[in-house]
Amino acid sequence: MIELFELAGRDPDFRFSPYCWRIRMAIAHKGLEPKTTPWRFHEKDRLPGAPTNRQVPVLVDGGEVISNSSRIAFYLEDRYSNSPSLFGGPGGEAHVHFILAWADTVLTAGLFPILGPDVLGHLHPADRAYFRASREKRLGMTLEEARAGRPARLAAFRQSLAPLRHTLQAQDFLGGEEPSYADYAVFGSFQWARCVSPQDVLAEDDSLRSWRSAMLELFDGLAERALAA
Amino acid sequence: MIELFELAGRDPDFRFSPYCWRIRMAIAHKGLEPKTTPWRFHEKDRLPGAPTNRQVPVLVDGGEVISNSSRIAFYLEDRYSNSPSLFGGPGGEAHVHFILAWADTVLTAGLFPILGPDVLGHLHPADRAYFRASREKRLGMTLEEARAGRPARLAAFRQSLAPLRHTLQAQDFLGGEEPSYADYAVFGSFQWARCVSPQDVLAEDDSLRSWRSAMLELFDGLAERALAA
Numbered sequence: 001m002i003e004l005f006e007l008a009g010r011d012p013d014f015r016f017s018p019y020c021w022r023i024r025m026a027i028a029h030k031g032l033e034p035k036t037t038p039w040r041f042h043e044k045d046r047l048p049g050a051p052t053n054r055q056v057p058v059l060v061d062g063g064e065v066i067s068n069s070s071r072i073a074f075y076l077e078d079r080y081s082n083s084p085s086l087f088g089g090p091g092g093e094a095h096v097h098f099i100l101a102w103a104d105t106v107l108t109a110g111l112f113p114i115l116g117p118d119v120l121g122h123l124h125p126a127d128r129a130y131f132r133a134s135r136e137k138r139l140g141m142t143l144e145e146a147r148a149g150r151p152a153r154l155a156a157f158r159q160s161l162a163p164l165r166h167t168l169q170a171q172d173f174l175g176g177e178e179p180s181y182a183d184y185a186v187f188g189s190f191q192w193a194r195c196v197s198p199q200d201v202l203a204e205d206d207s208l209r210s211w212r213s214a215m216l217e218l219f220d221g222l223a224e225r226a227l228a229a
Numbered sequence: 230m231i232e233l234f235e236l237a238g239r240d241p242d243f244r245f246s247p248y249c250w251r252i253r254m255a256i257a258h259k260g261l262e263p264k265t266t267p268w269r270f271h272e273k274d275r276l277p278g279a280p281t282n283r284q285v286p287v288l289v290d291g292g293e294v295i296s297n298s299s300r301i302a303f304y305l306e307d308r309y310s311n312s313p314s315l316f317g318g319p320g321g322e323a324h325v326h327f328i329l330a331w332a333d334t335v336l337t338a339g340l341f342p343i344l345g346p347d348v349l350g351h352l353h354p355a356d357r358a359y360f361r362a363s364r365e366k367r368l369g370m371t372l373e374e375a376r377a378g379r380p381a382r383l384a385a386f387r388q389s390l391a392p393l394r395h396t397l398q399a400q401d402f403l404g405g406e407e408p409s410y411a412d413y414a415v416f417g418s419f420q421w422a423r424c425v426s427p428q429d430v431l432a433e434d435d436s437l438r439s440w441r442s443a444m445l446e447l448f449d450g451l452a453e454r455a456l457a458a
Contacts, residue, residue, distance in 0.1 A: 091321015094405030176323030
């Protein structure tokens with residue numbers, strides 16, 4: 001039995017972390033069914049593993065405790081090497097790091113100022129002060145100030161998707177004919193957006209909508225069935 | 230004997246096309262020594278292959294004529310499969326397309342308005358009118374207007390390198406411990422910049438400088454020995 005500790009909101013079934021979604025999808029890709037355990041920011045003592053790690057996702061697999069989404073993904077690839085590959089070999093493993101870096105520095109960083117303010121209302125009351133303080137420090141402005149720039153930021157965000165759009169006009173998934181961990185990593189941010197806000201981050205005519213729909217439908221609609229705003 | 234048709238300037242030894250550099254490096258990666266043939270924009274009739282293709286690089290290998298840098302790279306991988314791989318397997322081939330799309334839509338597109346005006350003086354006189362007309366149409370402004378915004382564009386360009394910087398702080402090359410076609414594709418634009426302008430597109434303290442130096446030194450300094458501004 002493997003167990004995944006996931007960030008949850010006030011409603012323990014509200015699971016919205018982009019990094020946890022990467023791993024939920026990666027676990028399903030490997031054909032596994034995890035026990036998922038909700039965790040909130042203030043429950044510092046409830047996380048297994050090194051006391052220095054206070055972040056999810058955390059995976060517990062037998063005696064192993066692994067934290068950090070990328071480390072978990074590479075662990076799954078290695079431990080469940082007979083199941084479908086998440087990376088498609090050594091070149092896929094090397095190249096995926098650029099896609100992960102893009103997802104972090106462009107996708108997640110671009111989306112957070114737009115929809116971050118929407119997260120507050122979903123959080124457990126004991127998490128809200130921590131969330132506001134830590135995220136405002138990272139943003140360099142209040143959540144409300146970030147929100148005020150939404151229309152311009154949303155337009156810039158949509159423009160920043162150009163490399164993703166170009167790629168997915170020529171192939172079904174970043175992984176080629178089948179999704180790879182690169183797809184799950186990028187999709188994690190879109191799923192985060194879908195969970196926290198009714199604002200659609202893609203324009204109505206964006207060709208990326210068909211990729212996003214395909215991702216939502218994978219594994220019997222695993223992501224589509226999630227609680228969303 | 231393989232032959233590569235490359236874009237050249239007034240000086241036939243001035244080879245500056247980012248897409249030709251991708252292939253020069255890829256050919257060297259495969260351990261081959263091509264004959265390189267200079268070609269200018271106005272020499273439409275001198276290109277082998279389909280008369281509809283009027284762009285370099287074009288590779289001639291025995292009876293095969295291949296144009297388009299990505300098609301050439303995949304051809305080389307397939308034809309010279311016993312030489313070191315350019316992609317590292319199927320996952321590397323799938324994931325490289327995102328990196329190529331990023332190189333086209335962010336890197337090349339971001340650099341051109343900054344240094345494109347510098348290209349004019351290097352061109353064969355018979356190429357200049359074509360270059361100006363086609364590039365100004367693409368830019369939606371004159372080369373001189375593009376140049377006027379250089380400081381702001383250069384700052385934005387350096388910021389857009391974040392995913393590359395993050396990746397190459399954790400691994401030597403995009404390909405991992407050894408360069409892959411992803412490295413050659415991204416390096417092509419840096420080599421273009423180095424050829425056409427004395428303006429360094431990287432700040433003095435940019436951590437990307439060590440990767441760029443390593444790329445310049447590959448294959449006995451193939452790129453470093455090139456004619457540059």
